[in-house]
Amino acid sequence: MNASQHHAMDTLAGHYLLEVPRDELTTSVRRGCHLDLEQAFGRRAPLAIEIGSGVGDSLTAMSVVRPEFNVLAFEVYAPAIASTMGKLDRAGARNVRLISADGAEGLRELIAPGTLAELWTFFPDPWPKKRHHKRRLVQPEFAALVASRLVEGGAWRMATDWASYAEQMHRVCDGTPGLVNAYADHPGGWAPRPDRPVTRFERRGLDAGRTVRDLVYRRAASR
Numbered sequence: 001m002n003a004s005q006h007h008a009m010d011t012l013a014g015h016y017l018l019e020v021p022r023d024e025l026t027t028s029v030r031r032g033c034h035l036d037l038e039q040a041f042g043r044r045a046p047l048a049i050e051i052g053s054g055v056g057d058s059l060t061a062m063s064v065v066r067p068e069f070n071v072l073a074f075e076v077y078a079p080a081i082a083s084t085m086g087k088l089d090r091a092g093a094r095n096v097r098l099i100s101a102d103g104a105e106g107l108r109e110l111i112a113p114g115t116l117a118e119l120w121t122f123f124p125d126p127w128p129k130k131r132h133h134k135r136r137l138v139q140p141e142f143a144a145l146v147a148s149r150l151v152e153g154g155a156w157r158m159a160t161d162w163a164s165y166a167e168q169m170h171r172v173c174d175g176t177p178g179l180v181n182a183y184a185d186h187p188g189g190w191a192p193r194p195d196r197p198v199t200r201f202e203r204r205g206l207d208a209g210r211t212v213r214d215l216v217y218r219r220a221a222s223r
């Protein structure tokens with residue numbers, strides 16, 4: 001971490017960073033552990049989660065205009081967490097907490113079924129080589145977990161600049177019981193761009209001539 005990231009860790013972690021019990025890996029979330037979200041946020045409010053918040057540009061912009069939400073972000077890369085805390089602080093976004101851990105494990109262990117209002121996964125690692133596609137976050141097992149955690153009508157917002165990953169997101173979500181494409185009647189089933197800013201990763205994709213796709217799936221009403 002650089003000096004400003006160290007400074008952010010020293011001064012801001014007390015407000016923003018949540019510690020969780022771990023298994024062996026430092027980015028793991030211990031099986032069966034519990035987190036009191038009401039206590040962590042100091043209030044009860046609808047919960048939004050971002051997985052893979054990177055340096056926090058979308059997280060900051062989207063949280064500051066949603067003060068009515070508790071926003072929880074998972075990011076595995078510690079220097080990015082530190083940069084994010086600095087941005088949140090400068091923007092005055094107090095409704096956010098960060099966990100330095102694998103978001104899929106966090107979702108599974110820390111979030112009760114049927115309690116999540118929104119999930120954001122923007123530009124998850126694309127793993128562009130075919131033999132690495134199995135490492136992608138959006139897989140049938142993960143989508144089933146998301147469907148189980150969302151409240152009825154809750155939204156899973158995704159974005160990617162990799163065509164094959166965008167197709168995979170559609171395929172996986174369309175095949176997941178309980179998830180419905182909120183924009184099925186739009187061309188290609190793609191969603192309009194939400195209020196996320198253009199991040200470094202999106203800019204890189206655009207500069208390389210790739211098309212950015214947004215998707216929104218909602219938890220269907222009947223379980």
Ligand SMILES: C[S@@+](CC[C@H](N)C(=O)[O-])C[C@H]1O[C@@H](n2cnc3c(N)ncnc32)[C@H](O)[C@@H]1O
Pocket residue numbers: 051052053054055057058074075076077080101102103104121122123124125126137199200201202
């Ligand atoms: C390509 S970057 C995109 C960052 C950000 N969402 C954006 O749009 O700029 C993907 C980020 O997800 C993080 N990441 C990947 N897998 C993760 C996981 N399972 N849990 C939490 N973070 C993860 C990476 O460390 C990286 O910062």
